[in-house]
Amino acid sequence: MNTHAIEAQYPFKRSTSVQLRFNDIDALGHVNNSVYFQFFDLAKTEYFAGLEVNADINWCKPAIVIANVNCSFLVPTVFQEPVEVLTQCAHLGNKSLTLLQHLINRDTRELKATCATVMVNLDPETNQPAPLPKVWRDAIVAYEGHE
Amino acid sequence: MNTHAIEAQYPFKRSTSVQLRFNDIDALGHVNNSVYFQFFDLAKTEYFAGLEVNADINWCKPAIVIANVNCSFLVPTVFQEPVEVLTQCAHLGNKSLTLLQHLINRDTRELKATCATVMVNLDPETNQPAPLPKVWRDAIVAYEGHE
Amino acid sequence: MNTHAIEAQYPFKRSTSVQLRFNDIDALGHVNNSVYFQFFDLAKTEYFAGLEVNADINWCKPAIVIANVNCSFLVPTVFQEPVEVLTQCAHLGNKSLTLLQHLINRDTRELKATCATVMVNLDPETNQPAPLPKVWRDAIVAYEGHE
Amino acid sequence: MNTHAIEAQYPFKRSTSVQLRFNDIDALGHVNNSVYFQFFDLAKTEYFAGLEVNADINWCKPAIVIANVNCSFLVPTVFQEPVEVLTQCAHLGNKSLTLLQHLINRDTRELKATCATVMVNLDPETNQPAPLPKVWRDAIVAYEGHE
Secondary structure, three states, X not given: OHHHOXXXXXXXXXXXXXXXXXXXXXXXXXXXXXXXXXHHXXXXXXXXXXOOOOOOOOOOOOOEEEEEEEEEEXXXXXXXXXXXXXXXXXXXXXXEEEEEEEEEEOOOOOEEEEEEEEEEEEOOOOOOEXXXXXXXXXXXXXXXXXX | OHHHOOOOOOOOOEEEEEOOOHHHEOOOOOEOXXXXXXXXXXXXXXXXXXXXXXXXXXXXXXXXXXEEEEEEEOOOOOOOOXXXXXXXXXXXXXXXXXEEEEEEEOOOOOEEEEEEEEEEXXXXXXXXXXXXXXXXXXXXXXXXXXX | OHHHOOOOOOOOOEEEEEOXXXXXXXXXXXXXXXXXXXXXXXXXXXXXXXXXXXXXXXXOOOOEEEEEEEEEEOOOOOOOOOEEEEEEEEEEOOOEEEEEEEEEEOOOOOEEEEEEEEEEEEOOOOOOEXXXXXXXXXXXXXXXXXX | OHHHOOOOXXXXXXXEEEOOOHHHEOOOOOEOHHHHHHHHHHHHHHHHHOOOXXXXXXXXXXXXXXXXXXXXXXXXXOOOOOEEEEEEEEEEOOOEEEEEEEEXXXXXXXXXXEEEEEEEEEOOOOOOEOOOOHHHXXXXXXXXXXX
């Protein structure tokens, strides 16, 4: 089942601990698949908030939206398991970027799930893809330490 | 943004209307991305429940688990929008199958999101991938009308 | 455990069928307590949308907010159980109203949970309780058929 | 709107920080009401896990279930607001106990919501209320420091 897992090319610089809730667990006794995306979104928010951007972020009027997610579920997550999400920008395109995220057990470092998210910058006027703002591009390159 | 959308090779025979809830909508005024997977899961349950399988389904002890999802978000879904999920088995492998699902507006038939889910059959003893049970394979072929 | 259940004084005129989702079920095999409030909110939305109000409803800028809920859980709800929410306005005060809601099994009419919700009208300027708008009061009285 | 708020008779000894998620926020820009109960449940789990009970806790086969919640919503909670839940056992009956919980802003100590939860011990054979196990009663009295 590991064939879909997405390899990281660079070291992860951002780690986000996740607090599990009782209702994250479904009838199978595992964290429900849909909840993994709540974790990944939480870590995305932290990733972007941790960048040094010379601009205000309006979380409720985003220009950069999620276009595609590709997530492989490798090992189930159980109640009270300590987990964290590692996040990196794996690709920085002209109008889009790809975040790579790993959900791991905080203690054993076991890889639970790996998710690539393509985010696209939209022009608020036309709602069409537009070049990523330079302040964001610069902030990501500065944070990740490579193009 | 449409490049990631997954094309359907066969007609969809299964449709599942989805009842939106107020809290499905997030601060952006759209159905939150993570909620789409609740919709797709709901429709998967209906898809499998609608097959004529000569075996009991134990939803709480599944043999067939989700290994990978690949979902493209094309158009946001808003509060009180009528939506439905179309589901088909797009690929039937030896140990895995791929479900293709489209979330559409029930009235306009506009495509909102498209998701491919790879599901793998696990041997309950070893937890390793194992050939799909013949009763399931037969039921899917009979339902879809092709191999 | 039935002592907390809230009796209905009037017949329920509004019924809302609820579509259960797989992830509504928690590790105990029942619909999670927190999910009941998603059901009750869904039915509140339908209740208000079903009134003949001579005014537009802006669901995203509500004047009438939830101040208190009092919910008794009588019988667990299980996966694929057919359920519906019955809703009535049980009390119409000057600045507040109380909705009474029953979650029942659609087939057996078994009472699963009963919830009283106090909703208060807020003046958008001061954020303080203010008299309920007359159009709402009239619409509720007309719908329920009594003061 | 403060009249329904439930006063604490004793000091709170248990505090649980809550990690907000992006999708906790609904279309109104506030943490959705139903999500408060996820927070309170999380804090209940921590409260019970923090007791020194001479017995194993099986979270997935609870004997003590939620019979009633009475929650007052005083002040909305917004995205990225630091919040915590304070929990105490406010009443220890023969077959039931009442937990009192306050959701507060971690920095300003502003009270956001207050919730009383009645939990009943069920005999697993008959599913009827039964006296609270002595190990639990002793552990709660020892923790709270009073009867």
